[in-house]
Amino acid sequence: MDLEYFKQTFHFSSDVTTPLYVQLTAYIRVQIQAGVLKPGDQMLPENSIADVLKVSRTTVRQSMNCLVEEGLLIRFRGKGSFIASQKMRRNINYLYDFTNDMISLGAIPSSIVLHAEVIQSPPDHVVQALQLPQGQRATFYLDRLRCANGEPILWEQTYIPYWLCKGIERYNFENASLYHTLSEQFSLNLDHATETLEAVILTKGEAERLNCRPKVAGYKIRRQSSLDSGFSFEFTASLTRADRCLFQFDLYKNPTANKPPVEIQRHITLLVPS
Known part of the structure; x- marks a missing residue:
């Protein structure tokens, strides 16, 4: 125009x-x-x-x-x-992998690693979520911004028991997929996960991370991932802007194998830089 x-x-x-x-x-x-x-x-x-x-x-x-x-x-x-680009649909009734999902949506995924280190005393809520026993609380902590087409979409903070993945801090997760690395290098294969979603108002610091104004609406997503044995091996807290991510729930009166009780879809608005 x-x-x-x-x-x-x-x-x-x-x-x-x-x-x-x-x-x-x-x-x-x-x-x-x-x-x-x-x-x-x-x-x-x-x-x-x-x-x-x-x-x-x-x-x-x-x-x-x-x-x-x-x-x-x-x-x-x-x-x-x-x-901005049109809102794009992603079905999250199945296991979520940001890298592969963004590629499937035609976007270029990237990550900005803010911290990648082994910590000895993770937050209490992480200890509880991962059921870390006393004396075995060393955790790999990965703090990063997940971007699509160069624009921050998610701010993720991930915790994994270090005894499961010793040496993982040597990998560069600005280029490598975390789940692919866990699978290929440490034989840790994600089987299922539980996510909770909470509506929040972004603080000034959170808004700066996500390249938006403070006090706008956002979603806090907490994810606990498990191996096929049922052992919880990952806890991730993610934050996204509400105007960039929309959740749709399809509910069925009589669930069947082909129609799960709740089908969840996440729509993500991907931004197109010049």
Whole structure:
């Protein structure tokens, strides 16, 4: 969309009860839904829109903020605003592997490792979840940001009993898949997992990690993974923005082998940088 198209197709309503920024937001939303503005397209600069429409930049900024909060726009510092990709569906009724799932969605997965170390005293909730006995509480701790197309999607903190995977701290998990490494190098094969989901408000520090404003809604996902023996070998706490991840539950009155009691699907909005 260029400025000339914008100028010809958008006009403010004479309805004074509808704020200007609301009208502008609605117009841009329709252009995105109609495919005029496509995922990855760069949005016109705010000052250019303000000049063409003869409104204040504050009005335009309010509109852009609304679109960002709706997940329709994404801002990249120093580059501008871009149209976000459409929400993408991922079935999590089956075991979840971020790397493989992002590839299956056509996204480029990557990780930023913040910490990877062996800790002697994990948090109490981790000790309880993994049932770590006294004297065997050394744990491999992996703290990383999981990214799709270069944009943070999940902030994950993973704990694994160190006696199961001695030497794992030598691996570079910015490039390697954790589950693949556990399987191939340590013969630890994930069989099943239990996840809990909690709605939260992101703190300033959490928002900085996920490249968003503080005090926005998010999801905290706690995952406890087990081997086929039933032994719990992994605890992961993940955090994601609510506008980037949507959960859908399909419920059946009479579950069968082909129709599980609850089918869970996670929709992830992947961001498209320039």
